[in-house]
Amino acid sequence: MAKIAVISGSPTETSRLNGLLHAVRALVEGEGWEYNEIQVRLLPPEDLIYTRFDSSSIIEANRIVAEADAVVVATPIYKASYTGVLKTFLDLIPQKGLDRKIVLPLALGGTIAHLLAIDYALKPVLSALGAQHIRAGVYAQDAQITRLDGGGFELSEELQDRLELAVTDWIREIRKNVKEQESLIANS
Helix, strand or coil, rough: CCEEEECCCCCCCCCCHHHHHHHHHHHHHCCCCCCEEHHHHHHHHHHHCCCCCHHHHHHHHHHHHHHCEEEEEECCCCCEEEHHHHHHCCCCCCCCCCCCCEEEEEEEEECCHHCHHHHHHHHHHHHHHCCCCCCCCEEHHHEEEECCCCCEEEECHHHHHHHHHHHHHHHHHHHHHHHHHHHHHHHC
């Protein structure tokens, strides 16, 4: 069974980014895999700002990432980049903390003008953390995700289709990677 770590860099509880994460969670749990979400905004602010590597909260969050076969890194886009909230946590992940992880970046912005934020802002820092298997990712616009009156979110059909394609590709890579790891263990 694969283990999935999701790092949500949204500073707000009601972010439309949650609509993307709910859809990803449904697909991951449909595989019978373990899903662990780290909402960075819920980590102790002092630990993030003062880079307290020895904080029990940071140690636990890093354990989740370390034990994962794959990682989703999700963020709203502010000023053409990922959030400062996300950056504070990424700074606390060990230097090669994303090595051998299949990474799926997700971003949400107010306009199509920030479409390249995944490629030019987020992917370089993920690579610096050792990620070698970064999937194409999905950029969504706020207008493509509707908050529902009773709670929850509805994705536009176009966004839902793109997200399912990206997640399906990511899942295929995870399966392949998990089988390779199992084979290496069996042959050692």
